[in-house]
Amino acid sequence: MKKVLAIILSLVMVLTCSGIAAFAEDTTVEENVPETEESINISDIAADLFATDLGLDNVIRPLSHIDISSTEAFAASMTKVLYGIVDLLIDAIVGAINFAAPSQNFIDCEDYATENFYEGHETFLDKPAEGAQWSLGYSSASIQTGDELDGNHYVGGSLDLDKYATAIMDDQRVRVISIDDGSGRGAVVFACIDAFGLALPDVREIRERLVYFAEANGIASINISVLHQHSCVDTYGMNAPLLKAIAVNPLANIYNSFAENDIKLITGKNDAFMENLFIVSARAIREAYENMEPGKLYFSETDVSEYIREKREPITCDWDLNRLRFVPDNDANRETWLFNGPIHCVGAGAGGTDITGDYPYYMEQYINKHADANFMLILGAELAISSDYTLIPDGLAPFEDIKVYGEALAKKVIETNAPETEVAPLLNIRFREYEVPVTNQILVFAAKMGIVTNLAVSHNANDTDLSVVTEMGYMELGNDLAIAIIPGELEPSIAYGGALDETNSYRNEPWEYPSMQEIIGDRELLIFGVTNDQIGYILTDNDYSSIISGVNEEIVATGDKAGSTTIVAFQELIDSIK
Numbered sequence: 001m002k003k004v005l006a007i008i009l010s011l012v013m014v015l016t017c018s019g020i021a022a023f024a025e026d027t028t029v030e031e032n033v034p035e036t037e038e039s040i041n042i043s044d045i046a047a048d049l050f051a052t053d054l055g056l057d058n059v060i061r062p063l064s065h066i067d068i069s070s071t072e073a074f075a076a077s078m079t080k081v082l083y084g085i086v087d088l089l090i091d092a093i094v095g096a097i098n099f100a101a102p103s104q105n106f107i108d109c110e111d112y113a114t115e116n117f118y119e120g121h122e123t124f125l126d127k128p129a130e131g132a133q134w135s136l137g138y139s140s141a142s143i144q145t146g147d148e149l150d151g152n153h154y155v156g157g158s159l160d161l162d163k164y165a166t167a168i169m170d171d172q173r174v175r176v177i178s179i180d181d182g183s184g185r186g187a188v189v190f191a192c193i194d195a196f197g198l199a200l201p202d203v204r205e206i207r208e209r210l211v212y213f214a215e216a217n218g219i220a221s222i223n224i225s226v227l228h229q230h231s232c233v234d235t236y237g238m239n240a241p242l243l244k245a246i247a248v249n250p251l252a253n254i255y256n257s258f259a260e261n262d263i264k265l266i267t268g269k270n271d272a273f274m275e276n277l278f279i280v281s282a283r284a285i286r287e288a289y290e291n292m293e294p295g296k297l298y299f300s301e302t303d304v305s306e307y308i309r310e311k312r313e314p315i316t317c318d319w320d321l322n323r324l325r326f327v328p329d330n331d332a333n334r335e336t337w338l339f340n341g342p343i344h345c346v347g348a349g350a351g352g353t354d355i356t357g358d359y360p361y362y363m364e365q366y367i368n369k370h371a372d373a374n375f376m377l378i379l380g381a382e383l384a385i386s387s388d389y390t391l392i393p394d395g396l397a398p399f400e401d402i403k404v405y406g407e408a409l410a411k412k413v414i415e416t417n418a419p420e421t422e423v424a425p426l427l428n429i430r431f432r433e434y435e436v437p438v439t440n441q442i443l444v445f446a447a448k449m450g451i452v453t454n455l456a457v458s459h460n461a462n463d464t465d466l467s468v469v470t471e472m473g474y475m476e477l478g479n480d481l482a483i484a485i486i487p488g489e490l491e492p493s494i495a496y497g498g499a500l501d502e503t504n505s506y507r508n509e510p511w512e513y514p515s516m517q518e519i520i521g522d523r524e525l526l527i528f529g530v531t532n533d534q535i536g537y538i539l540t541d542n543d544y545s546s547i548i549s550g551v552n553e554e555i556v557a558t559g560d561k562a563g564s565t566t567i568v569a570f571q572e573l574i575d576s577i578k
Helices: 002-025 027-031 042-049 057-063 071-100 200-208 211-217 242-256 271-290 359-370 400-414 441-448 492-496 516-520 562-577
Strands: 134-142 173-180 188-193 221-226 293-303 308-310 320-328 335-341 373-379 385-387 420-423 427-437 456-458 466-477 481-485 524-528
Touching: 057 071, 071 441, 134 271, 134 320, 134 373, 173 271, 173 373, 188 271, 188 373, 200 211, 200 221, 200 271, 200 466, 211 271, 320 400, 335 524, 359 373, 359 400, 427 562, 466 562, 481 516, 492 516, 492 524, 492 562, 516 524, 516 562
Parallel strands: 188 221, 335 373, 481 524
Antiparallel strands: 134 173, 134 293, 173 188, 293 320, 293 420, 308 385, 320 335, 427 466, 456 466, 466 481
């Protein structure tokens, strides 16, 4: 990772300077620049250059918290100071590059208009409607095309120079449920795709393919999750061939700034694969809706803590595999089991080039065979939560351990004695858009180059002050369950409480926000994560660490404001319902 970043910074400095020269020499651009006092105002240029926090606080803060109680404590304190200095230098260098680098065409924040957004139910019911009954439909389909090994399909999951797919071990699928409580307010759809990530523009592209179908059938909400496998074809863009992208995209941005027809930027996404994903996902959603049938819904929780590893303090986690089990009235038809759990899909590692659906694929195979049930999984609050293979035998062949792990989870749920409760036919759902500031300068650069494909809006002329527009939701099932629908990988303590305090957090600052569980009250809270967007890791602001400190969450996070903006937006969403 550090080698890749060094190469990026070195090349970008050269290419950006070349880009500035080309831009300055282009007479077409000069003719379009009005010669006004405002256009040459030095103070405005300086304001744009320093629009972002360059990290002075990251040096001052650890200096004010030097611990001299022991040699070890003093060494740790000084290490934080060193990290802060390095972060300051990185932010300053990358911030200067971002100021000068030719940018893709962002939407100005004042011009942004919402499209293909579902607000959900206008009215929340406090009890089931008269004559209410659950109905649910299921569908599943492969999103593979057969061309994944042509050298033009990249594998998502980690930054690399040329990470194209070299082998296919099993399938990538989309799985869908359409569910309705019979209240007449419309069905709600959840689709989950085997993929590293799907940015909001692509989520809304799937919705665009369903506009007329959704209107004709009164569908209240369409939601797209991913299982965040680090071993599937890149659908997010981050795994672009970096050297080529850094060489070409700045020049393409210059050309696109004045040309009528845009040159396509290089990303890790394959156009044909994405088009097939859109077609197959939209078709599967229609099929799930058309497959809806009446039945009953049950909820249970199976403790799988021995298979979960929480890698980052605080050790806060939902240690269960939560299951919603739909039983059709027609007992000749298959049940549908919707699971929710926090375990990262990284059984094949983050840097491999073999395509696999990871442990969920093998969970599905086992449940199809031994329980004769449909399968779907939506990830929970999974920030740094991974699989624990301690109980899996050693010496297994490559990928056999993933199979055994997935089967072990499935077997435990099938054989569980955990109590199961019936869920009353009541579904309420509501969404809101919100903005997350991009304070991570590396992500600003990646966005300007088009390598990450989130919906970003610009707040200044040089596109150095960016925010990601995203959406979150809140859903109630029955009388006792609540689900927060989150557009990234959430720190579990934001959901459940127990965040690090001023003494123990990296920044030695308090976290002064209530948890999502506290905000919603008595209902049991579940998290549907990486849903309707992938904005990266959502950390508490006070524990946002140095990008060189040995953790990897910070480098693919929007920055140090994601946690607070998310919990504030969640509070506002809940307040809008009450």
